Amino acid sequence: MGDTEIQRIGVLGGTFNPVHAGHLILAQDACELFDLQRVLFVPSAQPPHKPCGGLLGAEHRLALLELAVRDDPRFEVCDIEIARGGVSYTVDTAATLRERYPGADLCFIVGSDSLPELHLWRGVQRLLTLVRIVTLARPGFEEEWARERELNLPHPWPARLLGDFRTGHLADIASSDIRYRLAEGLGIRYLVPDAVAMYIAEHHLYTCPT
Amino acid sequence: MKPLALETPAPAPATTTMTEARDVALRARGLLLEKKGREVIVLDVRGASSITDYVVIASGATAPQIKAMANELKRGLKEVGVQLYRQSGQPDDGWVVMDYVDVVVHLFIDEVRAYYAIEDLWTSLPRVE
Known part of the structure; x- marks a missing residue:
């Protein structure tokens, strides 16, 4: 007797331009702080306009993500936004994943800096009822800061969102800094997994200044 | 996660x-x-709770019974278009929470309900008859 435990699956979206150690630490923190069994990394699709040094092509971003998560059985890459193409709205991804994982407790991982803007997201009301939104603090946007912000959402969502707010390692690593360093010919060792650094070097990625 | 527009x-x-x-x-x-x-x-917790408006508490004699209660709740509410938001806890552990956002339902095995006594948190609040 006894049901199988409800699977809690984290969903981490973003451009991952490129993926770095900060993303991996965030995903691991989310697993520990929200008791997640897995985390899906969902890179967003490419926008129609793409300047040099801007958003790297989907193929490379996916490849880098695969390399970054290959040794961690908890993490996997999900290409549904890339496959769908066009502008990536979280609510659409939430609806698709809800269908794909019907019994699971889906937890969309959001950075604390996004919380005050959440009410502006397309289809936010539907998104809130489709999945659980869990928030991890970003450096400079910590719990005290978040609690002071008006969340501009109807009751009971502000209380629920703040109830699902945790602070992890606050790793201060940014993709923009990695792109800058690569454009300047500076090293990115330890900021990204070795396999990611090697792929970037072999394919001469991010050589244009952003 | 930021949308692009x-x-x-x-x-x-x-x-x-x-x-x-x-x-x-x-x-x-x-x-x-x-x-x-x-x-x-059924407790009216509006004003007292920031995360929900009504709390329903019920118990059953055994784990299979509260599992049946949970399933009936899911079926009967889905029938009128009310979707379950989250479910936590296992019947075997004696406490299942069915979260419908504005209504949160707690299902217990009798002894576990007595042990946690969560209704004591809200003794001053009105019960809905």
């Missing part, structure tokens, strides 16, 4: 209106009573 903000509607939440709570009570739920109470 933002819409002009529009006032977001509440998940359910107050009347609807109360109706959901009362319907939940009915469904639980049908499955022989014991001491089914």
Whole structure:
């Protein structure tokens, strides 16, 4: 007797331009702080306009993500936004994943800096009822800061969102800094997994200044 | 996660209106009573709780019974278009939480209910008859 435990699956979206150690630490923190069994990394699709040094092509971003998560059985890459193409709205991804994982407790991982803007997201009301939104603090946007912000959402969502707010390692690593360093010919060792650094070097990625 | 385009903000509607939440709570009570739920109470926690409006508490004698109560609740509420938001806890552990956002239902095995006594948190609040 006894049901199988409800699977809690984290969903981490973003451009991952490129993926770095900060993303991996965030995903691991989310697993520990929200008791997640897995985390899906969902890179967003490419926008129609793409300047040099801007958003790297989907193929490379996916490849880098695969390399970054290959040794961690908890993490996997999900290409549904890339496959769908066009502008990536979280609510659409939430609806698709809800269908794909019907019994699971889906937890969309959001950075604390996004919380005050959440009410502006397309289809936010539907998104809130489709999945659980869990928030991890970003450096400079910590719990005290978040609690002071008006969340501009109807009751009971502000209380629920703040109830699902945790602070992890606050790793201060940014993709923009990695792109800058690569454009300047500076090293990115330890900021990204070795396999990611090697792929970037072999394919001469991010050589244009952003 | 940021979308790549933002819409002009529009006032977001509440998940359910107050009347609807109360109706959901009362319907939940009915469904639980049908499955022989014991001491089914409905508490109006508006103002007292920031995360929900109504709390329903019920118990059963055994884990299979509360599992049946949970399944009946899911079925009976889905039938009227009310989707379960989250479910936590295992029947075997004696405490299952069915979260419908504006209504949260706690299902216990009798002894576990007595042990945690969560209704004692809200002794001053009105029970919905």
